[in-house]
Amino acid sequence: MPDNRSPNPALSRRKFLSAAAAGTATLGLAGCVSVPSTQKLVVIDTPPEPDPQLSSLASMYGPLQDGPYLIPAVPFDKIPSRFHRQEVADPTGERPGTIVVDVSQHFLYLVRPRGRAMRYGVGLGRAGFEWSGKGVIERKAEWPRWHPPAEMIDRQPELEKYRTTYNKQTGEWEGGMDGGLNNPLGARAHYIYQDGKDTLYRVHGSPEWWTIGKSVSSGCVRMINQDVIDLYGRVTTGSPILVTNGVGVA
Secondary structure (H helix, E strand, O other): OOOOOOOOOOOOHHHHHHHHHHOOOOOOOOOOOOOOOOOOOOOOOOOOOOOOOOOOHHHHOOOEEEOOEEEOOOOHHHOOHHHOOEEEEOOOOOOOOOEEEEOOOOEEEEEEOOOEEEEEEOEEEOOOOOOOEEEEEEEEEEOOOEOOOHHHHHHOHHHHHHOEEEEOOOOEEEEOEOOOOOOOOOOEEEEEEEOOEEEEEEEEEEOOHHHOOOEEEOOOEEEEHHHHHHHHHHOOOOOEEEEEOOOOOO
């Protein structure tokens, strides 16, 4: 049950494609280099090297000791294979290092060099709670503390014990739920900011692997804990993120 606030206007697929073509968006394509027509251009296509972190499904989704916590194995055979972590041809056209969430397909892409991308299955917010647009990963956290917003507590009174209050003397927020295996933010969280402000939306882990590929949460992008740990190791603070409705996936 991630953080939530009123959603921003959705970014349509047409706008996404036109922005990429124009090259004016913050997350746009890199500039092109002209080649004189009198020269013969020889292109040697070298196959990408295998990713050492992509192994058997049993290894990727097996039990994982992470600090003091033993993350349970995920029954990957109960999750549609398209949502398993895998490297694919990049369908987004974004620059390497960009995170693209395609809400129409329940996929998260991390764009890699040479036209490739890491693809992960994700769970998303149900109707009325989605967020879309462009932002940056302003900060990251391991086993993060969860601070449910007041609006969520009002809808779910059983969360009252996790209400957060601001201590003016210490300048810190107090309360919330400690990080751990049952924390809704899971093993890792990536905090999405837009125009320097916290959107209250996160890309985070979740113990509820059965929600991957579905829209059931209150707005955030949730991942299998094993997958969010993998993503966390590949993403740097300041990475751009684009959440959009469709990137032309076949």
